[in-house]
Amino acid sequence: MSFTYLRRTFTACALLLGIAVALPAMAQQPSRVNPTADSVKEQQLLDALKPGGHQSLEGRVSIPDHRSATLIQPEGRDWVVWREKTLPRLGAGVIVGMIVLLLAFFAVKGRIKVDDGLSGRQIQRFNSVERFGHWMTATAFIVLALSGLNVTYGRQFLLPILGADAFTLVSQWAKYLHNYMSFAFVLGLIMMFLQWVVYNLPMPNDFRWIAQGGGIIGKKHPPAGKFNAGQKVVFWVTIVGGVLLSATGYALMFPFYSAPSNIPDYTSTIAGLQSVSMWHGIIAVVMIAVILAHIYIGTLGMQGAFWSMGTGKVDVNWAKQHHSIWAAKVIPKDVQGKPTPAE
Ligand code: HEM
Structure with a gap:
């Protein structure tokens, strides 16, 4: 037996002993x-x-x-109930309620006519930049509303009609549109705010306009400036609602980005984002209902209204009837005094 053999045997035994002690x-x-x-x-x-x-x-x-x-995260279960049951019911109640109200109003009141008939003479009401801002916001809002409604109601109503494959494709594109059209919406909001805020500050004649029900109830047409009190409500609902809708929307689009993850704040926690999504839904539903009323009055509900945003021009008699204070300022003196011929 060589010395080397002895040394190797000894080392192996030592290793085995070490493992035997370490294992337990x-x-x-x-x-x-x-x-x-x-x-x-x-x-x-x-x-x-x-x-x-x-x-x-x-x-x-x-x-x-x-x-x-x-x-x-137990709040997650409350949120699922909100998203699956409460929001769809609330949305249906508010939106369908508004449609029923507008149909009933149309059935009772009919179209609001220009009392003296259209004069055939027109004046400028909105320039092209104002109209561009309005239609950009309107197009973006309609796309956002429809694609948002698909998130809430799509699975219930569209999925059975389209089938799984087509519904998946539609929803995927609807989501892209919902994300990207938000930027056009925000830009349009900024344009409308900058151009129209001065005409939408409350004035003493607004209270008179409200007291007389805007002329809708009764026969009189209360005086109004460029925008009447009802339009000022639409303006502020659009601006304030639009800002809140965008803020909550971007908090959801970029979740947990508002603060480093180790600093707890409203939008950096799961529960915080759940309530942000709840508010996004509530504000959207209210705004859709208000805008439905706005679309009704701008098209079917009032003779002569659409063209102010379509061509930018309105009939002189329309202006005198609905915005007499503004009309007195902008209608040229020679047209002011003359009786305007009926339609
Ligand atoms: C098909 C959709 C729409 C139509 C037909 C429409 C029509 C009109 C018309 C005709 C006016 C001018 C009223 C006047 O001359 O006094 C107007 C103004 C306005 N629109 Fe729209 N609009 C639509 C969608 C929207 C949307 C989606 C928004 C906002 C999200 C919006 C916000 C406004 C605001 C703030 C004003 C100024 C205040 C007012 O007149 O109520 N519009 N729109």
Whole structure:
């Protein structure tokens, strides 16, 4: 037996001995974990899973984003109920309610006519930049409204008609449109705000206009400036609602971006984003209803109104009837005095 052979045998024995001692110690490793620690409390997990349970359950993660440790977030169940049941019912009530109201109004009142008939003489009401801003906002809003309604009602109403493949394609494109048209909507809002805010500040004659029901109830046409009190309401609902809709929309489009993930704030938590999505839905539903009323009055509801946004010009008699204070300022003196011929 050589010395080298002896040395190798001795080293192998030492290694085997080392492993034999280390193995039981390694096997004991899990017992170092505290079995009563939060992360392994099974009862807590079962409690959180109970219907109506409001205990959130967090595990532990070593990556910087602590949100990934959320195992159960009970508010999520409330949010699903809101999104699947409450919002669709609220939306249907408000939007269908407005359509029924407008149809009833049309049935009772008919079209609001120009009392003296159209004169055939026109004056400029909106220039091309104003009309461009309006139609950009309007187009974007209609696309946003339809693609948003698809998120809430699509699965219920469109999926059975289109089938899964076509509905998936439609929804995917609707989502792209919903994201990208938001930028045109915001730009249009800014344009409308800058161009029209001066005409939409409250004036003493607005209270008279409201007291007389805007001339819709009764026969009189209360005096009004470039915009009457009803239009000022539409303007401010568009601006304030539009800003809130955009703010909540972008918070949802860029989730958790508002603050670093380790600083808790409204839009950096899952629960915060759930309430942001709730407000986005409520504001959208209210705005859709208001804009439906606006579209009605701008088209079917009032003779001569559409062309102010279509060509930018309105009939002199229309201007005198609906916006007498503004008309007195803009209609040339020679036209003012002359009786205008009926249609
Ligand atoms: C098919 C859709 C639409 C039609 C036919 C329409 C029609 C009109 C008309 C005719 C006017 C001018 C009224 C006047 O001369 O006194 C107007 C003004 C206005 N529109 Fe629209 N519009 C539509 C969609 C929208 C949308 C989607 C928004 C906002 C999201 C909007 C916001 C406004 C605002 C703020 C004004 C000025 C205040 C007022 O007249 O109520 N419009 N629109």
